[in-house]
Amino acid sequence: MPDHEVAIVGAGPVGLLLACLLAQTGVDVGVYERRPDGDDRSRAIGIHPPGKGALDAAGLGTRVKEEALELEGGEVICGGRILAALSFARYQRVLVLPQRRTHALLIERLSHLQSATLFPDHEVRDVRNEGEQVRLALHTAGVSREVTAKFVVAADGVHSIIRKQLGIDWRPRPGSGSYAMVDAPHDQTGQRVQLHCEPAGLVEVFPLPEGQRRWVVADLQRTLGDRDAFVAAIRQRTGFRLELPLDRHPTMFRAQQHRASRLTAGRVVLLGDAAHETSPIGGQGMNLGWAAAHQLSAALEHAVRSGRAEFREYERHAERAAARAQQRSAFYMSMGRPAAGPTLAVRNAVIRLLGTAPLRARTANMITMKGT
Numbered sequence: 001m002p003d004h005e006v007a008i009v010g011a012g013p014v015g016l017l018l019a020c021l022l023a024q025t026g027v028d029v030g031v032y033e034r035r036p037d038g039d040d041r042s043r044a045i046g047i048h049p050p051g052k053g054a055l056d057a058a059g060l061g062t063r064v065k066e067e068a069l070e071l072e073g074g075e076v077i078c079g080g081r082i083l084a085a086l087s088f089a090r091y092q093r094v095l096v097l098p099q100r101r102t103h104a105l106l107i108e109r110l111s112h113l114q115s116a117t118l119f120p121d122h123e124v125r126d127v128r129n130e131g132e133q134v135r136l137a138l139h140t141a142g143v144s145r146e147v148t149a150k151f152v153v154a155a156d157g158v159h160s161i162i163r164k165q166l167g168i169d170w171r172p173r174p175g176s177g178s179y180a181m182v183d184a185p186h187d188q189t190g191q192r193v194q195l196h197c198e199p200a201g202l203v204e205v206f207p208l209p210e211g212q213r214r215w216v217v218a219d220l221q222r223t224l225g226d227r228d229a230f231v232a233a234i235r236q237r238t239g240f241r242l243e244l245p246l247d248r249h250p251t252m253f254r255a256q257q258h259r260a261s262r263l264t265a266g267r268v269v270l271l272g273d274a275a276h277e278t279s280p281i282g283g284q285g286m287n288l289g290w291a292a293a294h295q296l297s298a299a300l301e302h303a304v305r306s307g308r309a310e311f312r313e314y315e316r317h318a319e320r321a322a323a324r325a326q327q328r329s330a331f332y333m334s335m336g337r338p339a340a341g342p343t344l345a346v347r348n349a350v351i352r353l354l355g356t357a358p359l360r361a362r363t364a365n366m367i368t369m370k371g372t
Contacts, residue, residue: 007149014272014289015155023116046283074193084355129266160274175330202336
C-alpha cells in the first residue's frame with residue numbers, strides 16, 4: 001500500500017496550490033520540500049486572471065483580493081512621451097501581491113486540509129517508477145528513507161532533480177536577458193504600471209501594496225547589482241531620482257526560457273517551472289503554473305480513483321499554453337532591449353500601434369493572459 005495517493009516534490013506556490021486543490025477532494029497528498037523554512041526571496045508579484053481562477057478554486061481568492069493591490073492599467077513611455085496607454089477592463093485586472101505573502105496564504109490553507117501533509121527539510125534524491133506506484137528516495141536530518149505514492153508530481157523548479165533523474169531533455173527556447181530589481185518605498189500611491197522602453201534599455205515600475213514600488217532595470221552589462229549604479233541607471237534613462245534606503249540592495253537575475261521535451265514519465269508528471277521556464281518579464285510564469293495545476297488536479301483525482309495514468313490532455317494543454325507564454329515573453333524582452341536609430345523608431349511604432357483603439361482590447365488581453 002503506497003504511503004500517499006499523490007506525492008508532490010516542491011512546496012513553491014505551484015506545488016502548494018496543487019496540494020490544496022487535491023486535498024479539498026479528499027486525495028491523500030504529501031508535499032516534500034528540501035528547504036527547512038519558507039522562501040522569503042522577492043519573486044513574482046502579478047496574479048493574472050488565470051491565476052485568480054486557480055486561487056478561487058483553492059478557496060483563497062477572497063483572502064488574496066483583500067490583501068492585494070489591483071492594477072488598473074499602465075503606460076509605455078520613451079523619452080518622456082507616452083507611446084501607449086492601456087486601461088484594463090474589470091475582467092482583465094491583475095492583482096499585485098508579493099510571492100512571499102501568497103506563499104504564506106497557501107501554507108495556511110494547506111494546514112487546514114486534513115488529507116494533506118507538508119514535509120519540510122526533505123530532499124528528494126531519486127525517483128523510480130515501479131508499475132503501480134512510484135518510489136522516492138529522501139534525505140532528511142542526516143537520515144535516508146523512502147516513501148511511495150500512486151503518482152508523483154515534480155514541482156521542484158527550473159533545476160528539477162526529478163526531471164534530470166527521468167532523463168527528460170531540457171530544451172532552450174528563444175528569449176533571454178539580464179536584469180536587476182529592487183523593491184523600494186514610494187510616497188505616491190497608484191494602480192498603474194509604467195514601462196520605460198528607453199534607448200538605453202527597459203525600466204519597469206510596478207506599484208506594490210503598503211506604499212512600495214518594484215523597479216526592474218534591463219542590465220545588459222550585468223553591472224547594476226551595485227546600488228549607486230542602479231540608481232544612476234534609472235535617473236539616466238527616465239530622469240527620476242530614486243531614493244533607495246540603505247537597507248535595500250538590487251538583486252540581479254538572468255531571464256531564460258526552456259521547455260521539457262515531455263511532461264510525463266510513467267506515473268510521474270512535471271508541473272510549473274520543472275516543465276517550462278518562462279521569463280519573468282511579463283509576469284506569466286507563476287500564473288502559467290497555477291493554471292496548469294488547476295487542470296492537472298482534475299486529471300490526478302480521476303487517476304487516483306481509476307488507477308490509470310491518463311495525462312495526455314494535461315500535457316497537450318500545458319505545452320500549448322507554455323509555448324504561447326514564452327512567445328509573449330520573448331516579444332516583451334525584445335521591446336525592452338537597448339535600441340537606437342531606425343531600430344528604435346520601428347520599435348516605438350510597433351508599441352504605438354498596439355495601443356491604438358482597434359488593438360487596445362486585444363493587447364490588454366495579451367498582457368493579462370486573458371484566455372490562456
